Each structure stands twice: as structure tokens, then as C-alpha cells.
Amino acid sequence: MRHTLTVMVENNPGVLARVAGLFSRRGFNIDSLAVGRTENPLVSRMTIVVEGDDTTVEQVNKQLHKLVDVIKVSDITKDAYVDRELVMIKVYAEPSARAEIMQLVDIFRARIVDVGPKTLTVEVTGNEGKIDAFELSLRTFGIKELVRTGKIAMLRGFKTSSKNNNHKEEEVS
Template identity: 60%
Template sequence: MLHTLAVLVENNPGVLTRVSGLFARRAYNINSLSVCQTEDPGISRMTIMVDGDDAVIEQVTKQLIKLVVVHKVTDLTEEQIVDRELALVRVKVKPDTRLEILQIVDVFRGRVVDMGRTNVTVELTGDAEKIDAFVRTIRPFGLMELVRTGNIAITRLDS
């Protein structure tokens, strides 16, 4: 099962290496990893997507908490969250497919950020399923390049 972990860490050089090294030493694969400074400049937030059963995630969480640079670990898997991913997708275009590709981009609420004679680059945000569906739809036209940020997530609060 895919788990989403939110890890608050010190905003210092080498912290990413220490956290990712913990996963590597235990042979756990990180599916995606996003890191950014929080509202507190001394704290960064890592959003880590990792595949494993509950026992694996419990072990990873315990090991993360032992690191001095880690302040808090939260498993967001069972929480109500808002999550997004950003993708840049470069697609081959021909004069006879350009309009159809632009219509597909519009359906997925993407945005063209660069257009050339033979290719178009699209920016797309949404959950992983939306981006996967866009990639599947556009692949037959000639997927040239795909770059994804990885998932970011925040808990949904009632206000």
C-alpha cells in the first residue's frame, strides 16, 4: 500500500541525505519525495510517498523519529488530504494533430507553456491519477519527455 508521510525536519544542509539514507539502508524505495521550507524558515517539510504495509511504515516512522534533525512524522494515508502534483509534458505535434492535442490539453485543464513547430510543452497540475490519465491519453501522439514533481499533500481542515 502506498503511504504519504509528512516529515518536519530542520532546514539545514545534509538533512535530505540523512533521511533518504535511512530509507536506502533499509532497502525501502521512495516513490516520490518533495521538500520545501515551511512558514517557519528553520523548518522544512518533506512529503514522502513510500510503498509498504503498516508494519514497514511503523518501522520507518520509528527510525525517522530517532533522527535528531526530524521534529515530527505524520502518516497522512488515512487522513482527509488535499494533494497535488505538477507535471511538464513535451509531446510531438504535426500539423494534422496540433488541434486535437490542444483540445486534450484543454479537457485536462492543462496549460501550454511552450510551443514549437514539432512539439508542445504542457504544464499540468492535479492528483497522480489525473496526470497518469493525461499521459496515457497523449502517449499515442508521441510522448517526448515527462517530468513530475512528486506528490505534495496537506490535511483538509474543517473551518
């Protein structure tokens, strides 16, 4: 089963290497990983999608916790959350095909971000299913290049993954 983990880390050099190294040496599989700053410039947030049974993911969770730079780990798989990925696709677009592509762009609420003589570059955000569907529908025209971010996720409602009464939050003095 796939799990979505939200990992708050201190924005220190090498923290990505520590997390990535942990996954590779313990044999955990990362499906996707996205990382960026948060509302607090000292803290970065990673969203990691990991494949594995409950025992494996529990180990992932505990091993991540052991890293000193990791402030908090939450497995939000079972919570209500919004998730998004972004994809940019450079698709072959002969004049005859452009209308049809633009129709698909409309349907998926995607956007054309660059127009070339033989290609269109389109971007779309959405959850994984939507992005997969969009990619599939453009395949018939021929995809020249595709780039996709990892998933980012946020809990619905008032709850956050970044702050709660977790014991790892308090400052050691």
C-alpha cells in the first residue's frame, strides 16, 4: 500500500541527503518526494510517498524520527487531505492537431505555457489520477518531453501537519 508522509525538517545543509540515504540503505522504496520551504524559513517540509506494508512504513516513520534534523513525521494517508502534483508536457502539435489539444487543455483545466512551431508546452496541476489521465490523453499526439513534480499534500480543515502537541516539537534546552 502507498503511504503519504509529511516530514518537517530543519532547513540544514545535508538534510535531504540524510533522508534519501536512509531510504536507500534500509531498502525502502520512495515513489515520490517533494521538498520546499514552509511558512517558517528555518523549516522545510517534505512530502514523501512510500510503498510498503504497515510494518515497513512504521519502520520508515521511526527511522525518520531518529534523524536529529527531523522535527516531525506524520503519516496522513488515512486523513482527509488535498494533494497536488504539477506536470509540464511538451507535446507534438502540428497545426492540424492544435485545436484538439487545446480542447483537452480546456477539459483538464490545464494551461498552455509555451508555443513553438511544432510543439505546445502545457502545464496542469492536480492529483495523481488527473495527471495520469491528462498524460494518457496527450500520448496520441506524441509527447516530446515530460517533467513532473512529486506530490505535495495538506490536511483539510483547521488541522495542520506542521504543528501539534507532538513531543518532538519542544525545544531542548
